[in-house]
Amino acid sequence: VQLQASGGGLVQAGGSLRLSCAAAERTFSRDVMGWFRQTPGKEREFVAAVRWSGGSTYYADSVKGRFIISKDNAKNTVYLQMNSLKPEDTAVYYCAAGLFLFASSKSSYYSSAGKYDYWGQGTLVTVSS
Numbered sequence: 001v002q003l004q005a006s007g008g009g010l011v012q013a014g015g016s017l018r019l020s021c022a023a024a025e026r027t028f029s030r031d032v033m034g035w036f037r038q039t040p041g042k043e044r045e046f047v048a049a050v051r052w053s054g055g056s057t058y059y060a061d062s063v064k065g066r067f068i069i070s071k072d073n074a075k076n077t078v079y080l081q082m083n084s085l086k087p088e089d090t091a092v093y094y095c096a097a098g099l100f101l102f103a104s105s106k107s108s109y110y111s112s113a114g115k116y117d118y119w120g121q122g123t124l125v126t127v128s129s
Contacts, residue, residue, distance in 0.1 A: 005095045008123030011085055015127075019080040021095030021120055030097035033078040034116055035069060037091035037125075044094065046111035050078060051103075058107035063089075085127045092122040 002024035011017050021033065034049035048069040049058045057069050068081040078095060096116035100109070 003095050003097060003118055003120035005093065005120035005123045007080075008093060008125045010126045010128065013085060013087055013127055013129050015085050016081070016083045017085065017125060019082065019093055019095075019123060019125075021078045021080075023076040023078075023097065025076070030099050030118060032098050032100050032110060032116075033069075033071065034096045034098065034110060035078075035080045035093060036096060036113055036116075037089075037093045038122075039091045044113045045091075046107075046113070047093070048080060049107070049110040056103075056105075058110045060107065060111065082125070085125075087127045087129045090125060090127045092124050094122045095120040 004022045005019060007017060007019040009017060031053060032049050032051055035047040036044045037047050038044045046060050047063055048067055050069045050071050052073065066084045071078045097118040098116035
């Protein structure tokens with residue numbers, strides 16, 4: 001499964017960006033798509049996740065109310081709409097696909113990078129103050 005992330009760039013604080021993650025093929029065997037971010041010297045941090053089937057969404061507390069994850073099944077694409085951006089949102093953003101055998105309503109269940117086995121190449125988001 002190839003994942004292609006795009007949409008990063010430079011934006012002022014308070015602005016918006018939309019990231020896209022296109023899957024080269026429908027990840028039938030991977031039921032969850034996630035977005036993570038990483039800054040130099042830090043571990044990859046969970047941002048949001050969405051289920052292909054049903055569309056349930058999950059968010060990190062740090063982005064809840066500002067970011068929206070969505071999907072387009074027909075296009076095999078997942079989006080991350082980022083609003084009210086802050087300088088601390090600056091990072092390389094990665095999309096990922098994972099198989100979760102059980103469903104949970106808790107975002108923490110989807111937050112471990114180790115549970116995702118396919119990753120995109122990353123797209124840089126820089127938020128200036």
